[in-house]
Amino acid sequence: MPEAVETQTMLCTSPVLRHFGNVSMRYGIQNKSIHSIKGTRIINGNLAHLGPKVFSYIEESVALCQPDQVHICDGSATESATLLKLMQANGTIKLLPKYENCWLANTNPSDVARVESRTFICTERQHDVVPRTLRGKSSLGNWISPKDYNNAIADRFPGCMTGRTMYVIPYSMGPIGSPLSKIGIELTDSAYVVYSMGIMTRVGSKVLELLMRENMEFVKCLHSVGTPSNGIHEMPSWPCDPARTIILHKPENNEIVSYGSGYGGNSLLGKKCFALRIGSTIAQKEGWLAEHMLILGITDRSGHKRYIAAAFPSACGKTNLAMMMPSLPGYKIECVGDDIAWMKFDETGQLRAINPENGFFGVAPGTSNETNPNAMATIFKNTIFTNVAATSDGGVYWEGMGKPPKDVQVTDWLGQPWDKVESNKPAAHPNSRFCSPASQCPTIDPAWESSAGVPISAILLGGRRPEGVPLVYQANDWTHGVFLGASMRSEATAAAEHSGKMIMHDPFAMRPFFGYNFGHYLSHWLSMGRKTTPEKLPKIFHVNWFRKNKQGKFLWPGFGDNCRVLDWVLRRCDNEPCYIESPIGLLPKKNSLNLEGLKETVDLDELFNIPKEFWLKETEAIDKYFTEQVGEDLPEEIHFELKHLRERLQLL
Ligand code: GTP
Ligand code: SPV
Numbered sequence: 001m002p003e004a005v006e007t008q009t010m011l012c013t014s015p016v017l018r019h020f021g022n023v024s025m026r027y028g029i030q031n032k033s034i035h036s037i038k039g040t041r042i043i044n045g046n047l048a049h050l051g052p053k054v055f056s057y058i059e060e061s062v063a064l065c066q067p068d069q070v071h072i073c074d075g076s077a078t079e080s081a082t083l084l085k086l087m088q089a090n091g092t093i094k095l096l097p098k099y100e101n102c103w104l105a106n107t108n109p110s111d112v113a114r115v116e117s118r119t120f121i122c123t124e125r126q127h128d129v130v131p132r133t134l135r136g137k138s139s140l141g142n143w144i145s146p147k148d149y150n151n152a153i154a155d156r157f158p159g160c161m162t163g164r165t166m167y168v169i170p171y172s173m174g175p176i177g178s179p180l181s182k183i184g185i186e187l188t189d190s191a192y193v194v195y196s197m198g199i200m201t202r203v204g205s206k207v208l209e210l211l212m213r214e215n216m217e218f219v220k221c222l223h224s225v226g227t228p229s230n231g232i233h234e235m236p237s238w239p240c241d242p243a244r245t246i247i248l249h250k251p252e253n254n255e256i257v258s259y260g261s262g263y264g265g266n267s268l269l270g271k272k273c274f275a276l277r278i279g280s281t282i283a284q285k286e287g288w289l290a291e292h293m294l295i296l297g298i299t300d301r302s303g304h305k306r307y308i309a310a311a312f313p314s315a316c317g318k319t320n321l322a323m324m325m326p327s328l329p330g331y332k333i334e335c336v337g338d339d340i341a342w343m344k345f346d347e348t349g350q351l352r353a354i355n356p357e358n359g360f361f362g363v364a365p366g367t368s369n370e371t372n373p374n375a376m377a378t379i380f381k382n383t384i385f386t387n388v389a390a391t392s393d394g395g396v397y398w399e400g401m402g403k404p405p406k407d408v409q410v411t412d413w414l415g416q417p418w419d420k421v422e423s424n425k426p427a428a429h430p431n432s433r434f435c436s437p438a439s440q441c442p443t444i445d446p447a448w449e450s451s452a453g454v455p456i457s458a459i460l461l462g463g464r465r466p467e468g469v470p471l472v473y474q475a476n477d478w479t480h481g482v483f484l485g486a487s488m489r490s491e492a493t494a495a496a497e498h499s500g501k502m503i504m505h506d507p508f509a510m511r512p513f514f515g516y517n518f519g520h521y522l523s524h525w526l527s528m529g530r531k532t533t534p535e536k537l538p539k540i541f542h543v544n545w546f547r548k549n550k551q552g553k554f555l556w557p558g559f560g561d562n563c564r565v566l567d568w569v570l571r572r573c574d575n576e577p578c579y580i581e582s583p584i585g586l587l588p589k590k591n592s593l594n595l596e597g598l599k600e601t602v603d604l605d606e607l608f609n610i611p612k613e614f615w616l617k618e619t620e621a622i623d624k625y626f627t628e629q630v631g632e633d634l635p636e637e638i639h640f641e642l643k644h645l646r647e648r649l650q651l652l
């Protein structure tokens with residue numbers, strides 16, 4: 001008997017691990033297969049290839065959820081084909097014969113977006129998750145006690161997978177083996193989730209090898225679409241339990257538990273739950289940043305290439321900017337990522353970023369050949385669409401795509417006949433999405449899978465601000481930049497359950513995604529600014545593509561013309577004196593924004609106007625927010641920035 005196994009068995013104190021020790025003695029070392037776990041049949045994959053930590057996680061979860069069988073995913077083409085067949089048979093997806101390997105899923109209408117009110121972070125002390133508020137509940141996240149966490153699981157999970165298959169998805173966030181990457185294991189009873197995770201993350205045997213060889217830590221992700229308490233699924237093709245949906249995170253154990261929803265950020269646990277919420281807590285401990293940011297590469301006319309990261313709230317333009325076709329001649333923009341960035345200073349003091357994802361889960365409405373031709377060139381093969389409308393010629397349709405082809409009937413996302421003139425509701429759900437492999441993007445950056453990450457020269461912050469906020473301004477320094485991030489606000493969109501056109505606070509575009517106390521997050525950002533020399537720190541900017549005139553029309557054409565703003569940003573990174581000082585930050589100097597060849601006339605005075613009254617009100621709103629929502633956790637430096645902004649505004 002090999003010595004290593006002997007030792008392992010002797011060291012095992014937990015019954016679960018001891019059991020594994022015995023199993024690996026009997027099977028693993030001889031490289032045989034393990035065909036069952038806790039008496040449950042394994043229909044795909046070999047448990048002996050998983051390593052003791054993964055084994056015990058699956059064992060505990062099988063005991064809890066009691067699936068009929070377990071399928072360990074290998075990420076193979078055969079596996080994908082099997083999943084597709086199964087989902088077709090269940091009516092979860094339909095083939096879209098107009099395209100290549102494209103599918104349409106329609107969800108239960110009660111399961112169409114992230115549910116922030118049911119998303120919780122669990123710690124012993126509430127203060128580790130949310131700042132103490134002056135009155136009422138925090139808007140910066142939801143805390144749950146360990147006791148309630150356990151109860152929430154005990155109320156929902158026992159036996160929840162009976163009659164179903166438990167899939168085991170071993171996945172890497174970030175290029176497999178990169179020092180910046182991390183591993184997760186998602187256990188789920190949804191084939192849709194397995195298939196989507198296969199697009200959005202790197203799944204398969206290479207990850208298993210890493211886990212086995214390096215005995216790596218992993219984030220535990222347990223997901224079930226659930227069953228309503230009355231046992232009746234309203235829509236059998238999309239099982240879910242909206243009434244009891246809950247999304248739980250326990251940073252202490254690197255654990256995520258999600259129940260009741262099959263949609264997007266609620267169920268593809270590598271995305272918001274891992275890469276942002278758990279990710280931000282790991283990043284705080286390890287001294288890096290996990291952010292809701294796109295990453296793009298931009299090459300200017302002289303051939304000089306730089307990388308920019310940008311934080312905009314959900315449905316505020318990250319995918320569009322990341323894939324932009326620049327209207328300025330001689331510029332090239334390439335995409336590293338469209339939603340999430342993990343960033344760390346390297347040994348030379350340069351901030352470097354990776355995109356932890358492997359695909360795009362992008363907003364469909366508004367995507368067209370005019371607005372985002374690169375997305376259009378990406379999404380019509382190997383894609384799963386969710387909640388878009390279908391056309392009678394086997395294609396898809398959504399608002400902002402242009403006119404549906406002549407003589408083609410449109411069926412809306414709810415399965416009803418739809419007519420542009422007569423139907424007074426949208427054909428596609430406003431939060432409908434495409435899920436496509438990133439490698440298909442024609443402008444994917446050559447370094448998008450670089451193990452070391454790409455060097456970041458500038459960080460943009462922004463949101464939908466119909467009023468008062470200029471197209472672009474630069475932060476005076478890192479601390480001022482952190483203040484700008486802390487004060488970000490944006491018009492509400494359909495990406496969360498909120499609706500209406502309220503201007504909401506969304507600091508760093510992270511409000512729904514903080515894994516820990518926002519005040520501590522700000523301190524962490526400030527401390528990052530001390531990790532390198534001021535010259536090496538990325539410059540920080542605030543942008544707003546969404547300012548409107550009195551008639552409600554956008555003042556700026558946006559999309560491909562946003563490269564004009566990026567051009568100014570790059571010139572500022574080169575320290576070109578193309579700016580003027582203003583109370584809110586550095587604005588483009590007159591004629592310094594390159595408007596060469598711009599198709600429409602733009603009212604620059606209105607676009608860059610800084611109305612004193614508006615800004616005084618804005619500082620009041622920020623002050624109120626900081627006082628009521630962040631309180632004593634607000635770092636002193638941020639307090640001072642607000643005070644100085646007010647003083648500067650008085651001089652306007
Ligand atoms: P999430 O995936 O939810 O995080 O969203 P996102 O930030 O990637 O947003 P996305 O790029 O998908 O854009 C959302 C909506 O904003 C789409 O309807 C776009 O058409 C619109 N949009 C994006 N960029 C611009 C712009 O420059 N100007 C205007 N007016 N609209 C834009
Ligand atoms: C977002 O809401 O910011 C998204 C979509 O990117 S989801 O994955 O559903 O969170």
Ligand code: MN
Nearest residue numbers: 292314315339
């Ligand atoms: Mn997002």
